[in-house]
Amino acid sequence: xxxxxxxxxxxKEFGGVTALAGVDLTVxxxxxxxxxxxxxxxxxxxxxxxxxxxxxxxxxxxxxGRDLTGIPANAVSRAGIAYxxxxxxxxxxxxxxxxxxxxxxHCSNTLANFPWxxxxxxxxxxxxxxxxxxxxxxxxxxxxxxLGLALALATRPSLILLDEPAAGLNDxxxxxxxxxxxxxxxxxxxxxxxxxDMKLMQMLCxxxxxxxxxxxxxxxxxxxxxxxxxVLEVYLGGAL
Amino acid sequence: xxxxxSLRSLLPVLILLVLFALVPLLSPSNRFLSLAISAGINVIxxxxxxxxxxxxxxxxxxxxxxxxxxxxxxxxxARDFNVGFWLSIPLAGIMAAIVAALIGVxxxxxxxxxxxxxxxxxxxxxxxxxxxxxxxxxxxxxxxxQQPVALFGLSMDVLTHYYLMVVSFVALSAxxxxxxxxxxxxxxxxxxxxxEKLAASLGINVGRHKIxxxxxxxxxxxxxxxxxxxxxxxISPSQFASFPSIYLALMVMIGGARLLLGPLAGGILVAFxxxxxxxxxxxxxxxxxxxxxxxxxxxxxxxxxxIVAGWYRFFDRRPVQPNEPAVEREGK
Ligand SMILES: Nc1ncnc2c1ncn2[C@@H]1O[C@H](COP(=O)(O)OP(=O)(O)OP(=O)(O)O)[C@@H](O)[C@H]1O
Ligand SMILES: [Mg+2]
Numbered sequence: 290x291x292x293x294x295x296x297x298x299x300x301k302e303f304g305g306v307t308a309l310a311g312v313d314l315t316v317x318x319x320x321x322x323x324x325x326x327x328x329x330x331x332x333x334x335x336x337x338x339x340x341x342x343x344x345x346x347x348x349x350x351x352x353x354g355r356d357l358t359g360i361p362a363n364a365v366s367r368a369g370i371a372y373x374x375x376x377x378x379x380x381x382x383x384x385x386x387x388x389x390x391x392x393x394x395h396c397s398n399t400l401a402n403f404p405w406x407x408x409x410x411x412x413x414x415x416x417x418x419x420x421x422x423x424x425x426x427x428x429x430x431x432x433x434x435x436l437g438l439a440l441a442l443a444t445r446p447s448l449i450l451l452d453e454p455a456a457g458l459n460d461x462x463x464x465x466x467x468x469x470x471x472x473x474x475x476x477x478x479x480x481x482x483x484x485x486d487m488k489l490m491q492m493l494c495x496x497x498x499x500x501x502x503x504x505x506x507x508x509x510x511x512x513x514x515x516x517x518x519x520v521l522e523v524y525l526g527g528a529l
Numbered sequence: 530x531x532x533x534x535s536l537r538s539l540l541p542v543l544i545l546l547v548l549f550a551l552v553p554l555l556s557p558s559n560r561f562l563s564l565a566i567s568a569g570i571n572v573i574x575x576x577x578x579x580x581x582x583x584x585x586x587x588x589x590x591x592x593x594x595x596x597x598x599x600x601x602x603x604x605x606x607a608r609d610f611n612v613g614f615w616l617s618i619p620l621a622g623i624m625a626a627i628v629a630a631l632i633g634v635x636x637x638x639x640x641x642x643x644x645x646x647x648x649x650x651x652x653x654x655x656x657x658x659x660x661x662x663x664x665x666x667x668x669x670x671x672x673x674x675q676q677p678v679a680l681f682g683l684s685m686d687v688l689t690h691y692y693l694m695v696v697s698f699v700a701l702s703a704x705x706x707x708x709x710x711x712x713x714x715x716x717x718x719x720x721x722x723x724x725e726k727l728a729a730s731l732g733i734n735v736g737r738h739k740i741x742x743x744x745x746x747x748x749x750x751x752x753x754x755x756x757x758x759x760x761x762x763x764i765s766p767s768q769f770a771s772f773p774s775i776y777l778a779l780m781v782m783i784g785g786a787r788l789l790l791g792p793l794a795g796g797i798l799v800a801f802x803x804x805x806x807x808x809x810x811x812x813x814x815x816x817x818x819x820x821x822x823x824x825x826x827x828x829x830x831x832x833x834x835x836i837v838a839g840w841y842r843f844f845d846r847r848p849v850q851p852n853e854p855a856v857e858r859e860g861k
Contacts, residue, residue, distance in 0.1 A: 340730065362729035372730050380723035383716075391720045394713050395732045444731055 293318045293448055293479055294339070294370070299348035301334050301503075308334040310503035311348065316448060321470065321480040323494030323511065325487070327523060331503040332483045333375050336450050340372040341365040369398050371446035375453050375483075377433040379440065381426035385417055388425050388436060392443030400445045400477055411439040415469065431462040438469065442478075449473065451482040455489050467492055487515070499523065535711045538789045539704065545793065546700045553689045562692050568800035569695035570756045575781050575792035576702040577749025580709055582778075583786030585742040586722030587637070590645050591652030592777045595747045597769025598625045599754020601659065604672040604764055614678040614685075618755050625751025626744045633740040652774045659766035671765030674758045695756060699793070702749055707789055709745070718742055779817055783824050785831015794833050 294316040301309040309331045316322050324332050338345040341362035350357045380388050389408040405411045412418045415435040441449055455463045473480050484490055497514040499507040501523045507514045574596050582588050599621035606612040636647035659666045678685035685691050709715045720728040725735050758764050784795020803813035828835030
């Protein structure tokens with residue numbers, strides 16, 4: 290169980306706004322790590338800087354010992370890191386099947402015993418088999434999120450970054466999602482997940498990192514972090 | 530998409546082209562054949578433009594300049610190296626592809642808006658270069674093309690033969706465009722059209738594929754330029770300046786860029802409508818402008834997509850082509 294992803298001193302400024310003020314974070318092989326923090330604390334920016342959507346202002350991202358800092362998004366995907374966006378995304382003008390087909394066709398990663406190598410198996414896994422001929426644009430929001438998950442999985446990642454995967458889902462859909470994500474580690478896929486839903490985070494994550502104003506203020510076993518006075522202060526009157 | 534399903538988009542185009550190939554049996558006038566040949570030559574370029582605009586979602590406003598690269602390549606290799614029609618087809622395709630890559634690399638790495646402006650500027654630049662090229666390009670008066678065209682000993686310089694040859698080239702371009710649309714490559718281009726950010730996150734090199742699509746559309750344009758040069762027997766810079774480029778963009782928008790019938794419909798309509806309505810050039814420009822506005826407002830995916838949508842709405846059925854968003858857009 291070594292560090293898969295090792296982020297050091299990651300900094301991102303947008304004009305005068307410091308979205309990330311030097312964050313250190315590691316994701317270990319086989320774990321589901323949670324990242325929480327108030328709105329605007331830099332969680333999405335952290336993911337964007339790792340996945341090549343943004344170039345970090347300073348700091349390094351290393352992946353299995355290889356430097357990934359500032360490389361383009363498609364190269365990050367090819368290195369084995371998948372990303373589902375906070376705004377659920379799919380190719381809305383294309384059919385559900387074609388969406389997943391495109392993603393599988395571009396997969397260049399090889400992961401031993403990966404169970405979802407075909408569009409059909411991916412759609413079955415996320416429960417969208419019956420909708421494969423529908424246009425992605427007509428899917429209700431929850432289904433669109435599941436399609437986004439299937440697209441990310443299709444790249445056969447070793448690490449998947451989920452940005453608020455349960456936002457906008459109803460209770461039943463959230464339960465389905467938890468059930469799906471829980472299976473990832475046993476197939477060799479580590480997970481790093483952002484969400485505001487603490488119940489969901491407690492179910493999924495053994496370890497939690499907390500961001501506030503672009504800095505990491507806590508990192509450790511979920512129960513400890515949730516009782517940390519610094520964290521309680523940040524969330525005073527909030528979700529906890 | 531199953532092959533049988535995708536064949537259904539190619540078949541109507543091929544049937545139409547077979548019918549067009551029978552037109553000489555009705556002994557049409559030379560005027561009609563000439564118009565039809567010009568339309569067909571445009572349609573070849575339009576099939577390339579439809580890969581770029583319809584599949585990838587980027588618009589070239591200087592496409593006639595790439596046609597011009599093809600035409601001038603044919604005229605120059607014929608004059609300087611005695612290279613005939615058939616060999617100049619691949620040469621012109623390659624030249625236009627190289628030029629497309631040279632324009633595409635700096636401009637497509639940035640964004641779509643820059644690209645439209647860059648292609649427009651390139652069109653202007655090319656006509657300035659051709660006009661000031663001295664004897665090499667024939668300056669403002671242009672170049673003659675004298676080599677005869679023959680196929681299996683049969684002269685293609687007979688108007689009817691040239692017409693049939695152009696129809697065959699249109700069929701080849703339609704098939705090439707269809708093959709691209711239904712391939713992994715075509716799906717990649719559509720992914721980029723739909724959502725660049727998502728495409729990149731799935732490992733697709735967005736910049737490289739956009740340049741690739743422009744290069745592919747350049748090959749079609751180059752081939753169409755050879756046919757144009759050998760048909761007109763004389764080419765000059767003004768034929769490839771900004772107006773012809775705007776016309777090409779207009780034709781692909783009017784016909785619709787995503788369906789295989791679109792380029793055919795756009796090319797034919799724009800060539801024959803002024804003739805049918807007996808309009809002078811100024812009136813026909815006004816008509817095109819009005820058509821374009823009407824199509825953009827009423828049928829954002831072009832005439833053919835609009836007709837298909839109307840048809841399915843009328844019969845309350847679902848469209849057969851799952852990758853065509855026309856019906857959905859119409860329904861909103
Ligand atoms: N592209 C951008 N341009 C300018 N500022 C940005 C950009 N993206 C994020 N920011 C700013 O960076 C800060 C962190 O934003 P970020 O989206 O990372 O927060 P977050 O923790 O994901 O919040 P939320 O929980 O609301 O999703 C905010 O102040 C935001 O306004
Ligand atoms: Mg966010």
